[in-house]
Amino acid sequence: MLREINFDGIVGPSHNYAGLSPGNLAATRSAGAVSRPRAAALQGIAKMRANLRLGLLQGVLLPHPRPDRRWLDKLSVGYEQAPPHLRAQALSASAMWAANAATVSPAPDTADGRCHLTVANLLTMPHRSHEWPETLAQLRLAFAHPAFAVHPPVPAPFGDEGAANHLRLAAAYDAPGVELFVYGERGGPFPARQHRDASEAVARAHRLDPARTLFVRQSQAAIAAGAFHNDVVAVANGSVLFAHEQAFEQRDEVHADLRRLMPEAAVVEVPADRVSLADAVSSYLFNAQLVTVPDGTMTLIVPGETRDHQRVWAWLTGMLAGDGPIRRVEVVDVRESMANGGGPACLRLRVVADPATIDPRFLVDEARLDRIADVVATHWPEAIEADAIGDPDLLARIEGAHAALLHGLDLVELTDK
Template sequence: MALVEINFDGIVGPSHNYAGLSPGNLAASANAGQVSHPRAAALEGIAKMRANLALGLTQGILPPHRRPDRAWLATLAADPEKADPWLRAAALSASPMWAANAATISPASDTADGRCHLTVANLQTMPHRSHEWPETLAQLRLAFAHPAFAVHRAIPPPFGDEGAANHMRLAPSHDAPGVEIFVHGVAGGGHPVRQHLEAGRAVARAHGLDPARTLHVAQSEAAIAAGAFHNDVVAVADRLTLFAHEQAFADPHALYAELRALLPEIAIVEVPAAAVPLADAIRSYLFNAQLVTLPTGEQALILPAEARETPSVWRWLEGMVAGNGPIRRIELVDVRQSMRNGGGPACLRLRVVCDPATVDPRFLVDAGRLDRIAAVIDRAWPDSIDPDMLASPDLWVSIERARATLLAELDLTALI
């Protein structure tokens, strides 16, 4: 069985809008009330996937969720046409596009039963995301129905779990036992803490992880207060490389010491605050990048274009690539519509290490399939959405029709 890393990108849904529903997410708050462009956003995501395929990476997709979520509104006894504006916006949120929050993944190499385990994130901290998990569960149970996988329901509230955005894995290879790191918040300096320690512990138990190779680490309050609402805004890992900001963790020295004891060959690339202030790192989403190993064995960092537009970040990156470190290549992608709502390249993908032959092929893509998806988006997705349009019954119907058209193209009408 050949294990590879598959990046499953969330397709940006036709309801993509800027309602500012996520306190602590500085970009989402700053752009609240602006006009969004769902078609452009979705096509940016498709272009990123095309670029990943060109790099030799294996690419998957997760389709948009049912929006508006009329069933969720019904549980609140809310009339869609008379509901409070924030409830309507929450029912229309396209946030499932950020697939890094869909689930936490442990590959077969790490688990007691030799299966790849996925636990769906409950996302209970934010109302607009709290109703995602049932549909995510349905998608993942369809995509990973093979006996090689175990797909778990969400951890129950009140323990907040935001998925792989707060989880990292380090290992010499995909088929070797790794070290899994669950990052939780303790205090947020006025911003909500979204990932709870007990949620990480529960996921680790459900996945049958070796406690000796499982670390539970606190994110620094300074990072959360500065707008790092998830760990993947300040740290990312791949193979034996940890790429992190100096202020990412509450006790980085203790973490690094544990990692070096478990993985003596680890490379820790720490960006000093003196070179890149935390605010610049978060604004540019320097760490909300895809750190990947290419088929050549070379490590590359797939970054948003905003990284080049932030002088301290670009200066540091140029110096890093010119040096002799593990990250040898920089790739830039344009995901500006997602960035304005607070999600960079890493937010848009869920990493699953598995044998591609065990995945439902409807969730895998090649260049031709991406062309067909792009054609549906180009003709069915709204060009723009003004916040004042969110109450329009015509908009709701057009969003539902667009999603149904895409699911038909993907042969996934069971999800309608």
């Protein structure tokens, strides 16, 4: 039986605020602040527990080994000798944002009836460009069953940022869907990270029906406002597209194409005169998990920052008072992730599959989350000062924490992958 499973990235022990991501306004605002890796990881675990209580299926992806000494070896420098910007890039914990791990096309959409996953190359940002080998190793282990096809990344120079720029609408999880690949071209002073060529390559690799595949341009205004990924201004679930009025460059064409391919589709659009792009980016209203709980209620899981934003919360509560398809809102605390530019949607990769075909070590229940929380509480640094990234004692603790997690989850074969 096909179910949707949210695979959340566990926040790694090197979580810090180095401000490495131009265009991610929250991340650059937090540059130099003291981070709290232990609190960040425990907030992520609490979010997963909340999802389990809603009746959702939950999985995990593991933090990557940090610092990435193999990447530095390719640059012919050791961590201790590297300049500060390379140290920061090698220590980044940004793999926690699992929405950038891969693009996923469920079996009902593909010509061979398998679920396809293509690992994102993330080449636009140096600190993320070296994530893909470890991500590929994890996905090939978690999805080793013949029901899946796991593809290596699209080659350079075509930037691919994964599911954060991908939407799927379908009447049911086991029904054929319409897949939207959102790409960027220009965004004012900020880079457009998703290339159309990369999106088209992923669609071909996944053997999607061209007649049910749309390539949609993200609006320049959204990128310039800080929507560095499409999931900052749009999210989809089931037959519902929830989007800002200025999410797409050719808005009317996108809506018309979607309704032509899927007449039952519903577009819940937030008007710009009620919620500006700046409001959307600062509140992360759209960087939410839009899910269907077991009783059929479509639920929006938003960060606390959404509730704290007066205009956004007023619009959202007004929407709930109507008779639209989204009937419930849940609020979660992921403030440490938010301060680095990632909300509830950034932290998870959605996979539609039969849970029985997935390596069970990557699926979690309350007991398994207890094991993860115990490792975090024991081994994760409580705080990382901005000037501590070269501290040998800190590096030893980070590396020891990662090893402890692999052992705690019986995934030691990922060591040194």
